[in-house]
Amino acid sequence: MHSDIHLMLHGQDADELRAAATRQVPRERLRLRLGSALVALGLRLLRQPCPSADRVARLA
DSSP, X not given: OOHHHHHHHHHHHHHHHHHHHHHHSOHHXXXXXXXXXXXXXXXXXXXXXXXXXXXXHHHO
């Protein structure tokens, strides 16, 4: 197979995959879920007590 034909077919496959991906996952909802999870994780980390200096020195 010639390289230019292979490149053309690869481009068509990539376009089809991109189109299928945009149909399946609504990006805004995914961003909202990811952002909410990161905020929840950050809040959970803030609520944890700070480790003492002795404990941190032993871990290092």
